[in-house]
Amino acid sequence: MTEKTTGHTRRTILKMGVAATTLPLFNINHAWSQDVAFDGKAFDAGGAVLRVGEWGGPWGELVNKYLLTDFQKEFNCKIEYDSTWPWFPKFVAGGAEKPPLDITNWNLPEMFKTAKAGDFFLKLDELLPNVPNAKNLWPFATANGVGVTWAFNQYGYAYRTDLVSPPPSSFKDLWKPEFAGKRGTYITSNTLQMDFFLVACGIFGKDQYDLDAGYEAMKALMPAKISDFTGNMQTLMDRGEVIVAVLDDAEPMQARDKGAPFAFWYWTEQQPILTQTYTISRYAEPVQKKLAFALLDRALDPTFIGNMGKEFYLRPTVSNAVLPDNLAKAGVVNSADAIKGFWVPDWNSYLENEDDIVETVNGIFAS
Numbered sequence: 001m002t003e004k005t006t007g008h009t010r011r012t013i014l015k016m017g018v019a020a021t022t023l024p025l026f027n028i029n030h031a032w033s034q035d036v037a038f039d040g041k042a043f044d045a046g047g048a049v050l051r052v053g054e055w056g057g058p059w060g061e062l063v064n065k066y067l068l069t070d071f072q073k074e075f076n077c078k079i080e081y082d083s084t085w086p087w088f089p090k091f092v093a094g095g096a097e098k099p100p101l102d103i104t105n106w107n108l109p110e111m112f113k114t115a116k117a118g119d120f121f122l123k124l125d126e127l128l129p130n131v132p133n134a135k136n137l138w139p140f141a142t143a144n145g146v147g148v149t150w151a152f153n154q155y156g157y158a159y160r161t162d163l164v165s166p167p168p169s170s171f172k173d174l175w176k177p178e179f180a181g182k183r184g185t186y187i188t189s190n191t192l193q194m195d196f197f198l199v200a201c202g203i204f205g206k207d208q209y210d211l212d213a214g215y216e217a218m219k220a221l222m223p224a225k226i227s228d229f230t231g232n233m234q235t236l237m238d239r240g241e242v243i244v245a246v247l248d249d250a251e252p253m254q255a256r257d258k259g260a261p262f263a264f265w266y267w268t269e270q271q272p273i274l275t276q277t278y279t280i281s282r283y284a285e286p287v288q289k290k291l292a293f294a295l296l297d298r299a300l301d302p303t304f305i306g307n308m309g310k311e312f313y314l315r316p317t318v319s320n321a322v323l324p325d326n327l328a329k330a331g332v333v334n335s336a337d338a339i340k341g342f343w344v345p346d347w348n349s350y351l352e353n354e355d356d357i358v359e360t361v362n363g364i365f366a367s
Contacts, residue, residue: 036286038293040132045077050291053104056083057231059312066307071298077291086189088114096120099281103292106277107191108144112347113354115146121279122289124148130293133300133318138336141317144344147279150299151314154273154342155195156266158252159244160237168265171203174244175220184225184233184245187365188358192230195272196246197361198345203269208345211353218364226365237262248274250313257326271342276314 054063060083068079082101088110090100096118106114114120124142128134134148141149157168168174174183186193197218198208205213225242227233234251236242238260247264255262278299280292298304302321308314310324316334323334332338350357 036130036289036293038130038132038290038297040297042074042294043290045075045287045291047076047078048287048291049078049080050103050288050295051080051082051101052295053082053085053087053101055085055105062308062311067295067299067304071295075291075294086110088117091120092117097283099283101281102284102288103278103280103295106147106279108275108277108344109191109194109347109350111144111146111277111279113351116348116351119282121146122282127280127293127296131297131300133297136300136318136320138317138319138338140336140339144275144277147277148296148300149275149277149317151305151308151316152273152275152339153248153250153314154266154271155192155246155248156264157244158237158247158262158264160240160261161263162261163240163243167263168244171199171267171269174246175217179244181223182225182241182243183221184227184236184242185221186233186246187226187228188361190228191274192246192248193361194350195274195345197357198350199267199270199272209349211357214357215360215364218361222364222367253313253326253330272345273339273342 052068054060060081064079064081068081071077072079087101087104087106091114094100099120124145124147127148128142131148137148157174159167161167173179185196188194188197197214200217201210201214202208204210204217225233225236225245227236227245230247230251233242233245233247234255237245238255249264249266252262252264256264278296280289280296284292300318302316302318305314305316305318305321306324309316309321309327313326313330315327315332315338316323319334319336321334323332
């Protein structure tokens with residue numbers, strides 16, 4: 001069990017050698033420089049407050065129901081639940097040593113953007129030994145190199161079976177003339193739009209780096225309905241204002257299983273996924289850091305992931321998770337090869353060009 005929790009512990013300083021002499025003394029003596037470890041056993045946190053960054057709405061209600069309510073009792077702590085996304089501005093506003101959250105759930109682009117902006121998160125080699133249930137993770141859960149992915153969904157097109165015929169069968173089908181004004185995608189800060197744009201760059205151009213091809217594709221997509229979140233897109237589809245839309249597979253599968261005329265087509269040309277990924281703040285205070293280890297450990301328990309899979313059709317990243325009936329009936333399997341063929345964009349490249357992409361695409365959507 002490793003005891004390292006920050007970049008300024010005694011062990012790390014020794015490894016740094018001469019470079020350690022340049023560290024300010026207050027870094028060595030500060031509370032967050034203390035070694036913290038978690039072995040999986042419950043402990044009394046004495047009413048300490050753990051600041052958790054998570055999604056709101058029905059998602060937040062179920063995270064509280066299936067995880068946080070029992071966690072507060074088990075560890076004698078209080079959860080301060082922040083659902084006012086985005087997280088990036090909050091982290092950079094105070095700097096790495098004053099994190100706004102102790103443990104945070106991310107989609108990958110904003111997580112990478114925050115990681116590039118400073119030393120905000122514990123490295124995986126410091127984090128994973130303190131999370132016993134991490135031993136059950138499939139390798140792809142930590143392949144991003146920054147955080148721990150605990151669940152994911154796959155991208156494609158949701159469509160109304162009563163209003164769309166024939167169903168989509170290629171990525172380019174969203175651009176069909178009959179869908180003009182009734183097709184949907186998202187604002188540029190939404191990860192679904194980011195992935196959609198990058199796939200369009202590759203399908204209409206040379207590769208994901210062909211931004212000009214992506215811009216031309218977005219122009220050709222207009223007129224389209226532009227939504228902020230998937231929940232609003234689902235509402236537009238319920239009303240028939242949108243009949244085919246960029247979406248992950250969760251919402252349309254939920255609607256279909258409730259009898260709504262929804263179906264889903266998975267992109268075949270490129271297959272990106274929407275991930276749920278936790279990070280722990282490097283400079284969280286010791287008790288909060290230990291609680292964050294514990295919360296991540298409990299989040300990787302098959303029971304919690306199974307409950308969230310049942311409610312949100314999330315696919316697990318731990319090998320010992322038993323798929324709920326709704327996923328099993330849909331043909332989902334839980335194996336190390338579960339995302340074979342899936343594609344993760346070069347988010348570092350996207351972030352390097354983000355200002356240009358956002359400005360250009362926003363201008364297209366506003367025109």
